[in-house]
Amino acid sequence: MGAAYFYHLTRRPLEDTLTMLLGKAMQAGWRVAIRGADLGRLAALDEKLWLGAEEEFLPHGMSGTDHEADQPILLTTGPAANGAVCVMSVFGADVTAEEVGALERVCVLFDGNDPEALDVARKQWKALKDAGASAQYWSEESGRWEKKAET
Numbered sequence: 235m236g237a238a239y240f241y242h243l244t245r246r247p248l249e250d251t252l253t254m255l256l257g258k259a260m261q262a263g264w265r266v267a268i269r270g271a272d273l274g275r276l277a278a279l280d281e282k283l284w285l286g287a288e289e290e291f292l293p294h295g296m297s298g299t300d301h302e303a304d305q306p307i308l309l310t311t312g313p314a315a316n317g318a319v320c321v322m323s324v325f326g327a328d329v330t331a332e333e334v335g336a337l338e339r340v341c342v343l344f345d346g347n348d349p350e351a352l353d354v355a356r357k358q359w360k361a362l363k364d365a366g367a368s369a370q371y372w373s374e375e376s377g378r379w380e381k382k383a384e385t
Contacts, residue, residue, distance in 0.1 A: 236337045237368040238329065240359055242382075244346040245374050248324060249282050255341055256292050256307060259320050264338060266307045267314030268294075269327040276309045279324070326354040331365030346373075 241251055252268070259266045270276040280296055294307035297315060302308055308316040311327070319338040323329050326344070334340050344355040362369050363385045371383040 236334050236339050237370060238334045238340040238342060238362050240355060240369065240371045241341060241343045241379075242346045242355070242371065242373045242375070243343060245377065248343055248345065249279070249286075251343060251374075252279075252322065252324065253283070253286060253290060253292065255322060255343075257290065259339075260292065260306065262338075264320045265305075265314075265316050265318045266320045266322060267316060267318035268307065268309045268322045268324060269314075269329070270309065270311060270323075270325040271327045272325055273311055275325050276311065280309050323358075326351060329358065329362070331362050331367040334362060334367040334369070346375075 243251055256266060277296065283292060283294055292307055294309060295302060295305040297308055297310035297312065302315045305316045308314060308318065314321060321329060321333060321337060322341040322343065324343050329340050329342060342355060342358055344351045346352055359369060359371065369385045370381055372379050373382045
């Protein structure tokens with residue numbers, strides 16, 4: 235049974251935290267799906283990942299391409315077609331308690347400076363908690379990541 239990790243972003247941009255988490259997932263040998271609610275925002279994120287530092291390159295691709303099942307990291311608005319064991323939710327994409335239970339990890343990254351994103355994350359936390367899913371809440375408010383809550 236997996237767990238959901240909520241990352242409350244207040245200091246670093248999404249791309250920085252996502253790159254760090256994706257690097258850790260790759261080291262663990264996990265296939266990852268980055269799930270977003272908006273294809274346009276995912277395409278912009280895809281471009282930023284391609285333009286990152288060469289030594290931090292993360293092999294990835296967008297869903298809907300010929301080789302999506304082969305991608306170690308797949309950006310998608312729907313289910314993972316790449317055999318992902320980790321889903322990273324960005325831009326308010328939904329995750330379910332069933333996914334949390336079936337996957338190694340679900341990461342929910344949200345902008346704590348955006349009231350709408352904060353509200354969506356709070357609703358997701360409550361829904362997962364009420365469903366009995368294991369969840370952790372992490373904050374970078376102090377300048378480093380600290381676990382603030384756990385169910």
